[in-house]
Amino acid sequence: MFEMVTMKKFRHFALAVVFLGSYLGADTLSLSLVHNMTDNLFQNRFSEADQVSNLSFSLDKDFSSFSLFASGEYSYLFENSYVTYCSLELGMDYLRPLGGKTALYVSLTGSRTFYKEDYRDFNYLDVNAFIALKSYINQTSILKSHYSFVYREYRASLFDYWSHAVFLSMDKYFQSRTTLKSELNWGYKFFRHPYQEEAVDVEPGRHGFQRGLGKGISSGGSTPSMQSQESEGEGIQIASFSLLLAQGLGSKVGLNFSVTKQWVISGQNPFESVYEFYLVENPSYDHFSWHGYEAGSQLTVLMPWTVNLKIGYTYFNKMFPGIESYSLEEEPLEITRRDRRGRIDLRLEKVFARISVFVHYAFVDNRSNDPLFDWNGHFISLGFEWNHFYGGQQ
Amino acid sequence: MKRRLFLLAYLLGCLIIGVSFGQKSRHFYNVDSEKKIDGRIQDIKMEPRYKSTAPFLVIQLAENGTQTVYNVEISPIWFFDQDFHKGEDLTVIGSYYLADGKTPSIIAREIRYRGRTLALRDKHGFPNWRGGQMKGKARKRGKGKMGL
Numbered sequence: 001m002f003e004m005v006t007m008k009k010f011r012h013f014a015l016a017v018v019f020l021g022s023y024l025g026a027d028t029l030s031l032s033l034v035h036n037m038t039d040n041l042f043q044n045r046f047s048e049a050d051q052v053s054n055l056s057f058s059l060d061k062d063f064s065s066f067s068l069f070a071s072g073e074y075s076y077l078f079e080n081s082y083v084t085y086c087s088l089e090l091g092m093d094y095l096r097p098l099g100g101k102t103a104l105y106v107s108l109t110g111s112r113t114f115y116k117e118d119y120r121d122f123n124y125l126d127v128n129a130f131i132a133l134k135s136y137i138n139q140t141s142i143l144k145s146h147y148s149f150v151y152r153e154y155r156a157s158l159f160d161y162w163s164h165a166v167f168l169s170m171d172k173y174f175q176s177r178t179t180l181k182s183e184l185n186w187g188y189k190f191f192r193h194p195y196q197e198e199a200v201d202v203e204p205g206r207h208g209f210q211r212g213l214g215k216g217i218s219s220g221g222s223t224p225s226m227q228s229q230e231s232e233g234e235g236i237q238i239a240s241f242s243l244l245l246a247q248g249l250g251s252k253v254g255l256n257f258s259v260t261k262q263w264v265i266s267g268q269n270p271f272e273s274v275y276e277f278y279l280v281e282n283p284s285y286d287h288f289s290w291h292g293y294e295a296g297s298q299l300t301v302l303m304p305w306t307v308n309l310k311i312g313y314t315y316f317n318k319m320f321p322g323i324e325s326y327s328l329e330e331e332p333l334e335i336t337r338r339d340r341r342g343r344i345d346l347r348l349e350k351v352f353a354r355i356s357v358f359v360h361y362a363f364v365d366n367r368s369n370d371p372l373f374d375w376n377g378h379f380i381s382l383g384f385e386w387n388h389f390y391g392g393q394q
Numbered sequence: 395m396k397r398r399l400f401l402l403a404y405l406l407g408c409l410i411i412g413v414s415f416g417q418k419s420r421h422f423y424n425v426d427s428e429k430k431i432d433g434r435i436q437d438i439k440m441e442p443r444y445k446s447t448a449p450f451l452v453i454q455l456a457e458n459g460t461q462t463v464y465n466v467e468i469s470p471i472w473f474f475d476q477d478f479h480k481g482e483d484l485t486v487i488g489s490y491y492l493a494d495g496k497t498p499s500i501i502a503r504e505i506r507y508r509g510r511t512l513a514l515r516d517k518h519g520f521p522n523w524r525g526g527q528m529k530g531k532a533r534k535r536g537k538g539k540m541g542l
Binding site for chain 2: 062067096134175179248249254300306308
């Protein structure tokens with residue numbers, strides 16, 4: 001019943017937004033359809049194949065330096081339809097130049113995301129504030145910074161959190177067509193009440209894994225298994241440093257290398273286990289959950305008929321403080337979980353008059369000291385995006 | 395089934411209404427004056443260009459060979475999204491016009507650099523950019539696509 005009401009609301013809201021957007025003179029409408037196929041939807045050793053179709057729209061309306069925007073998306077899973085979800089977002093942003101070489105960007109958004117059945121505990125309300133500043137120190141060097149604040153409330157309130165993040169980067173372009181960029185990140189995430197006793201209604205057996213998503217879940221599905229009954233929240237503070245080297249090879253080929261090192265300065269994940277699932281933006285598995293490093297490289301080639309080709313390889317080595325590894329028999333291994341992952345990406349994209357189409361292939365090989373997360377998987381996406389501009393040809 | 399057809403008809407109706415009544419004048423991007431310029435960036439700045447829009451990112455591009463300098467209008471939001479530098483090579487496809495009757499200028503439709511193509515407008519000159527893009531890039535990672 002809950003899902004039916006949710007989907008009905010989504011349909012009505014989406015249609016109302018499209019109608020009002022067009023009737024009131026929205027400037028652009030974008031629609032995109034992406035079809036995904038994978039042999040490991042839940043990204044663990046119990047591979048499960050599925051196909052996912054994602055339909056999304058976005059609208060915006062400019063008022064000089066202000067713009068209002070709305071977007072929505074709906075994802076349908078063919079085999080695991082109980083993970084189907086939809087989301088809606090409304091927001092406004094503001095762009096203001098500060099002199100000829102500096103600009104300020106501010107945005108404020110609110111969104112709701114709804115999952116069906118098993119994952120409805122991950123339904124959330126999100127409020128996000130974002131402020132960015134970009135400045136040309138000189139013609140070959142750019143300083144960028146941004147701050148973001150996220151407030152999120154879940155249906156299962158043990159996941160509720162707020163977070164702050166600050167980002168700073170500076171680059172330098174050399175005449176050898178080389179760009180060198182360094183980035184600093186700092187973030188603080190506060191789980192407001194991760195220890196409160198609360199049953200999270202998930203049926204792990206249906207997904208081929210045996211462990212729950214947090215301290216509020218056990219292998220039984222809805223029986224809480226707490227490590228603590230504390231009532232206060234828990235904060236995690238992280239910092240990271242990145243270096244990027246980009247090299248232009250003629251006008252049609254670009255190559256870049258990047259490396260990121262991240263540290264958990266204080267706190268640790270309050271949950272028993274962390275998962276990443278396709279489609280479920282898991283609150284316990286994000287950039288606040290690990291320390292370690294990532295390294296990657298990407299080759300971009302502009303091919304004949306203006307087809308864009310991207311080939312990339314990424315490797316990471318991440319440790320998850322506070323997360324213990326378990327055997328497949330659910331015995332604690334008394335070691336902190338560590339994942340090492342290699343990933344290959346291949347993407348082709350072609351932009352036509354009003355639509356763009358792409359095909360993307362990824363292969364992921366994840367090695368973990370927690371055998372449940374020793375997995376690999378193939379991921380294929382086919383998609384197109386259509387843009388319609390209601391306004392004049394500015 | 396009937397209900398779905400009704401919803402589909404409703405959606406299409408909305409789009410048609412939007413196209414019919416939301417259409418404004420078309421007097422800026424001239425498809426017939428399109429040209430392709432290969433050049434090198436000389437300067438980058440933000441300038442007001444159109445009423446009711448945010449200031450634009452404008453690049454001064456010196457054409458290879460002729461050294462003619464063009465003012466190339468990019469878009470409002472791309473100032474944040476793309477990091478252009480003086481000395482970088484660009485290929486620009488766009489609508490050519492003379493600003494104030496004397497300054498060679500291009501309204502960019504497509505930019506090619508570093509092995510990438512950036513589609514700023516469609517082939518009719520309608521913008522591809524939209525609100526919320528900057529913020530979206532910062533946090534909507536993987537959603538809707540294969541989130542790994």
